[in-house]
Amino acid sequence: MNNFKKIVFIIIAGVFVFAFGGSYIINTIKKSNPRVLNSAESxxxxxxxxxxxxxxxxxxxxxxxxxxxxxxxxxxxxxxxxxxxxxxxxxxxxxxxxxxxxxxxxSKVNAIHLNKGKYAIIHSGYYIVGKQIPKGSYTLSYSTKDKDNIDEKIFVQKLKELRGNPLNVYLFKHKNRYKINLENGNVIQVIKTLKDDQMDIIINLTPDKS
Known part of the structure; x- marks a missing residue:
């Protein structure tokens, strides 16, 4: 094989590795962290x-x-x-x-800041522990102007990770507060808009005192 053929072979091999190996690497990264390379557009x-x-x-x-x-x-x-x-x-x-x-x-995935001793979640959605909320032990509760506004369609789930299965489900129809332990990578899913306007309901995470 002369030098010219060697160069052509190396170029073709490099393109092949980049095309297929690069795709494999990207898919592996996205599987471990689905938010990487978010393709969403306004x-x-x-x-x-x-x-x-x-x-x-x-x-x-x-x-x-x-x-x-x-x-x-x-x-x-x-x-x-x-x-x-x-x-x-x-x-x-x-x-x-x-x-x-x-x-x-x-999605912006903004951090929630501690205010008056608690982290207040206003909107439905998915919140990433370690990025938006610190890991730790919390008391999970809610506050609202109309206590009769709570029904079985207002609840919180703890997921192991994004796209992960629920580890726990917290129904406020049955109980006003729960103890919850959060680890980095866990996801808190808040659902309060399956029925009608529930904007006045705030989900609170209050850090437990050590």
Whole structure:
């Protein structure tokens, strides 16, 4: 094999390794940390049915109702309601019903700051322990102006990780407060918008005193 053929062979081999090895590396990284290389893009939707991957890029989104009353898949959102860090999967369907509009933007995953001795979660969504909330032992509770507003559709789940199975489910219809231990990488899923406007309900995580 002369030098020219060797160079051509090396180039072809390098392209092959980059194309297939690079794809394998990226998929491995995304499996261990699904938020890496988030492909979400900002878009505003009105009433209709949309296909992820065709009409909307797959990825992690912050979803916000801009006006009116919107049914976004399983969620009921009034103006200002949000669902944070919600993943939209490729080829899945999004159903939007109502006269208003809903804005989808790449999720920010902002940290929640300790305020008056507790971490207050205002919106439904997924919250990452170690990134948004410190790991530790907490008392999980809620506060609201209307205590009769709580029903079985208001609850919190602890997931092992993003895309992980639920480890625990906390139903406020049955109990006002729970003890909860959080480790780095765990995810807290807050669901309070499956029925109607629940914006006044705040989920509280109060660090236990050591």
């Amino acid at each position: 878009i505003t939707l009105s009433s209709g049915t949309y296909t992820v991957g065709k009409d909307v890029k797959p990825g992690f989104y912050d979803i916000e109702s801009l006006n009116g009353k919107i049914h976004f898949s399983a969620y009921v959102l009034n103006k200002g309601d949000k669902v944070l860090n919600n993943e939209l999967y490729d080829q899945s369907k999004i159903n939007v019903e109502g006269k208003g509009k809903v804005k989808l933007s790449p």
